[in-house]
Amino acid sequence: MRVQNLILSLTLVAGSMATEADLLTRARGVFKPIPLDQAELMKLIDNPKNPITPEKVDLGKKLYFDTRLSKSNLISCNTCHNLSLGGVDGVGAAIGHKWMANPHHLNSPTVYNSVFNFKQFWDGRAADLEEQAMGPIVAEPEMAATEMMVAHRIKASPEYVEEFAKVFGDEEISLTTIGKAIGAFERTLVTRAPFDEYLEGNQSALNEQETRGLKLFMDKGCITCHSGVGVGGTMFQKFPLMGKYKYENVGDFKGNENGLTKVPILRNITQTAPYLHNGAVWTLEEAVEIMAENQLGIKLSAEEVADIVAFMGSLEGEKPKIELPILPNWGPKTIRPNVN
Numbered sequence: 001m002r003v004q005n006l007i008l009s010l011t012l013v014a015g016s017m018a019t020e021a022d023l024l025t026r027a028r029g030v031f032k033p034i035p036l037d038q039a040e041l042m043k044l045i046d047n048p049k050n051p052i053t054p055e056k057v058d059l060g061k062k063l064y065f066d067t068r069l070s071k072s073n074l075i076s077c078n079t080c081h082n083l084s085l086g087g088v089d090g091v092g093a094a095i096g097h098k099w100m101a102n103p104h105h106l107n108s109p110t111v112y113n114s115v116f117n118f119k120q121f122w123d124g125r126a127a128d129l130e131e132q133a134m135g136p137i138v139a140e141p142e143m144a145a146t147e148m149m150v151a152h153r154i155k156a157s158p159e160y161v162e163e164f165a166k167v168f169g170d171e172e173i174s175l176t177t178i179g180k181a182i183g184a185f186e187r188t189l190v191t192r193a194p195f196d197e198y199l200e201g202n203q204s205a206l207n208e209q210e211t212r213g214l215k216l217f218m219d220k221g222c223i224t225c226h227s228g229v230g231v232g233g234t235m236f237q238k239f240p241l242m243g244k245y246k247y248e249n250v251g252d253f254k255g256n257e258n259g260l261t262k263v264p265i266l267r268n269i270t271q272t273a274p275y276l277h278n279g280a281v282w283t284l285e286e287a288v289e290i291m292a293e294n295q296l297g298i299k300l301s302a303e304e305v306a307d308i309v310a311f312m313g314s315l316e317g318e319k320p321k322i323e324l325p326i327l328p329n330w331g332p333k334t335i336r337p338n339v340n
């Protein structure tokens with residue numbers, strides 16, 4: 001009797017070890033870790049058309065935090081993509097110049113790991129981070145500046161002029177070079193998480209519930225759309241794929257020209273509420289339920305939802321250390337702020 005029990009429990013342990021190893025192998029076929037090795041990481045994040053250099057990243061960081069890129073001198077990239085708050089603003093629809101809400105009621109996605117998106121924006125209309133960064137500066141509901149205004153403000157500051165010359169040589173100070181510097185900075189905003197250690201082979205990096213959640217995330221079919229380094233950000237898909245999105249009346253976003261939405265990355269998703277393109281969903285549990293219903297046509301039990309949410313906790317990464325930049329002084333002839 002005892003021996004039989006022992007054999008039984010040994011078989012069970014061996015069996016569950018086999019399934020766990022199997023899960024890891026399957027996960028490795030779907031996701032890729034953010035490499036610890038700097039050379040490997042550079043292969044993933046660098047842009048040959050705008051190579052990352054320490055000086056460029058430093059300049060980009062200044063510009064990212066510089067409110068003087070906005071018409072009012074009050075709004076920076078960090079206003080809506082707050083690096084202390086998961087790279088988001090925590091409101092449903094983004095709020096910009098003159099307290100204007102995004103006209104389509106769009107929610108600010110996080111800038112952390114956005115380098116792993118194959119395209120930028122909910123509808124993927126920007127090819128990369130450099131192109132993306134030029135948009136909000138001159139967008140009326142965001143920073144509301146003009147190309148001429150920002151170039152003038154930078155050129156009026158001798159310190160900035162010197163830094164731009166160091167980084168870009170003869171290339172003119174313009175929205176393009178500003179976009180390049182900010183883009184290079186954003187490329188460094190990657191966050192390694194316990195899930196990366198798991199993918200590298202350390203199965204204890206995920207606890208039991210997180211492991212169950214990972215298994216559900218794979219078995220239920222979330223990985224048809226959310227895969228790769230970012231656990232998303234690799235394709236366009238229809239949303240809702242089936243049924244009706246219960247908050248479809250919030251805003252009027254309809255996806256790209258084909259009615260498709262970029263599948264968002266899920267890294268740090270525990271820190272970026274509210275959820276979905278219109279920021280109408282405040283809990284991760286509800287977002288997961290909506291995904292199950294509208295994208296997979298299934299209903300998950302409360303336990304299954306809790307397990308998947310636990311798995312998402314393992315995607316919460318360590319943020320790069322960012323020293324608050326001290327920005328160049330005002331130039332004597334700079335364009336004054338206009339809050340109207």
Ligand code: HEC
Nearest residue numbers: 077080094095096106107108109114120121122133136142
């Ligand atoms: C007023 C708030 C606001 C400001 C200011 C702002 N953004 Fe955004 N950002 C948004 C919103 C809203 C979106 C989504 C809009 C869309 O998809 O059409 C977005 C999208 C993005 C994305 C795409 C991420 C993804 O997952 O697709 C990046 C990257 C980004 N912003 C970076 C920046 C940078 C860099 C700046 C400063 C130059 C900036 N943002 C200024 C609100 C803002």
Ligand code: HEC
Nearest residue numbers: 221222225237239261263264275276277287288291292295
């Ligand atoms: C058919 C493709 C598809 C499948 C399957 C799918 N998703 Fe999504 N997911 C999307 C798209 C597209 C969005 C963005 C929808 C929007 O806001 O317009 C999204 C958004 C999300 C969000 C919110 C992200 C944010 O930044 O607000 C979460 C969380 C999420 N999915 C989790 C899951 C989970 C968990 C599953 C499995 C139960 C799943 N998804 C299955 C395509 C999919």
